[in-house]
Amino acid sequence: MTALNQYQRLEAAGLWRPSPDAQRSDVIVSIGDATLTISDTRDRALAHWSLAAVERANPGTRPAIYHPDGDPGETLELAETEKEMIAAIEKLRGAIERSRPHPGRLRLVMLLASFACVAALGVFWLPDAARNHAVSVVPQVKRAEIGAALLNHIQAVTGPPCHEPAGSAALGRLARRVPAPHGPGALLVVRSGVAEAAHLPGGTILLNQSLVEDHEDADVVAGYVIAERLRAELHDPLSDVLVHGGLSASIRLLATGKMQDKVLKSYANAMLTAQSKPLSDAALLAGFNVWKIRSTPYAYARDISGETTFGLIEADPFATDSPPAVLSDADWLRLQGICGG
Numbered sequence: 001m002t003a004l005n006q007y008q009r010l011e012a013a014g015l016w017r018p019s020p021d022a023q024r025s026d027v028i029v030s031i032g033d034a035t036l037t038i039s040d041t042r043d044r045a046l047a048h049w050s051l052a053a054v055e056r057a058n059p060g061t062r063p064a065i066y067h068p069d070g071d072p073g074e075t076l077e078l079a080e081t082e083k084e085m086i087a088a089i090e091k092l093r094g095a096i097e098r099s100r101p102h103p104g105r106l107r108l109v110m111l112l113a114s115f116a117c118v119a120a121l122g123v124f125w126l127p128d129a130a131r132n133h134a135v136s137v138v139p140q141v142k143r144a145e146i147g148a149a150l151l152n153h154i155q156a157v158t159g160p161p162c163h164e165p166a167g168s169a170a171l172g173r174l175a176r177r178v179p180a181p182h183g184p185g186a187l188l189v190v191r192s193g194v195a196e197a198a199h200l201p202g203g204t205i206l207l208n209q210s211l212v213e214d215h216e217d218a219d220v221v222a223g224y225v226i227a228e229r230l231r232a233e234l235h236d237p238l239s240d241v242l243v244h245g246g247l248s249a250s251i252r253l254l255a256t257g258k259m260q261d262k263v264l265k266s267y268a269n270a271m272l273t274a275q276s277k278p279l280s281d282a283a284l285l286a287g288f289n290v291w292k293i294r295s296t297p298y299a300y301a302r303d304i305s306g307e308t309t310f311g312l313i314e315a316d317p318f319a320t321d322s323p324p325a326v327l328s329d330a331d332w333l334r335l336q337g338i339c340g341g
Contacts, residue, residue: 012085014038015077016046029076029085036066036089038076047074052096054089064089130250131242138253140183143238144202146259150241151188151200153268158193162209167338170331174218177326178225178291181233187225189338193272199228201238209339215301218326218335223298226287231277241267281311288316292323 016027016038027046028039036049053069062080066089067073078086155161162168167189175187180203189207198206205228211221242250245263253259288295295316299309306313327335 010085010088012078012082014079014082014085017075017077018047020073024077027076029078031088031092036076049076051092054093056090056093062086127247127250130247130254131239134242134250134253135236135239138238140202142257144183144204146238146241146264147200147202147204149259149261150264150268150271151204153265154193154200154206154272155190157269157272158190158206161188161190161206162339164338164340166334167336170327170335171338173331174222174225174327174335177324178222178229178293180229185229191339196276197224197228198271198276199232199237201241203232205229212335212338215297217297218332219294219297220301221335222291222293222326223288223295223301226291226293226298227276227279227284229291230279230283230287234279234283235277240271244270281315284312285315285317288312288318292318293326294318294323 011028011030014027014029015024017024026041028041028043030037030039031051032048034051036051036054037045038047038049039045049066049068054066055069055072057065057067057072057075064078064082064086066076066078078089171187171189175185179185183203185203185205187205187207189209189212191209194206194208196208196211200206205225207221207224211224215221241259241264242253244267245259249259249263285295288298295312296319299312299316300306303309326332
């Protein structure tokens with residue numbers, strides 16, 4: 001050790017006491033090979049203290065008092081005049097302390113690492129886990145309740161759903177013709193606010209009035225209903241609400257069975273401006289096949305040229321067959337007048 005070599009010839013006078021009840025005696029203190037040597041005035045060694053085990057009883061005050069680690073009864077007192085020896089011992093003690101392993105620091109590092117892991121779990125794992133659990137345990141009746149609460153906020157933008165009695169009855173028959181996989185799956189027609197169609201937790205689908213007023217075939221609106229049914233199956237609408245609300249929304253739903261009104265209001269505004277999630281032709285064709293509805297009218301409604309929806313036209317599962325009618329002609333006319341037009 002460089003510091004040890006620097007002080008090996010240093011000596012100082014001091015007062016040494018081997019035990020609390022012993023008399024103090026004058027001694028000569030020198031720094032030896034990794035030891036502090038205490039000798040009498042005749043140069044006879046009285047004690048050897050390991051430098052690594054030297055402790056100071058009164059840090060920062062003079063005279064400096066030292067003792068071996070674990071034995072405070074044996075002391076060595078160095079007067080204020082022995083500044084060089086005191087400085088040397090302090091420097092050596094500091095160098096030895098820095099070279100020692102520090103389990104306390106290791107524990108601190110491990111504790112901080114544990115906190116970091118917990119924080120990482122909170123940030124990256126817990127939100128998804130809480131949301132997925134909520135989605136898996138919330139019953140259909142609660143989903144419908146959340147959907148109804150969400151609809152109240154949506155109506156601030158869309159206005160109330162159209163409800164002409166004959167048209168509403170026809171719309172109910174369309175809902176039964178293209179039912180939701182789970183629950184009743186109500187259909188509602190609104191005048192504005194919804195670009196084409198959108199779905200809510202609980203199975204309710206909102207349809208823009210243009211889908212029933214601007215087309216000649218009921219298969220078109222049925223196709224949009226099928227697309228929303230499939231989106232709801234592939235992307236759970238309750239999960240979308242909880243993603244928007246964050247971890248607190250998932251925890252609140254699990255703990256209380258309720259969602260904050262401000263979360264639903266915020267999501268309602270976001271939902272009406274969001275782009276619909278895309279669906280593959282394969283998924284759509286499978287849906288048209290299950291619900292027994294032609295895909296061609298829907299394809300041309302989306303793209304009048306048929307260029308971007310050619311797959312739905314070419315592979316129409318009922319291109320040559322006649323599936324059950326979506327609605328009777330009379331019901332289709334009634335549905336087209338649901339908004340009083």
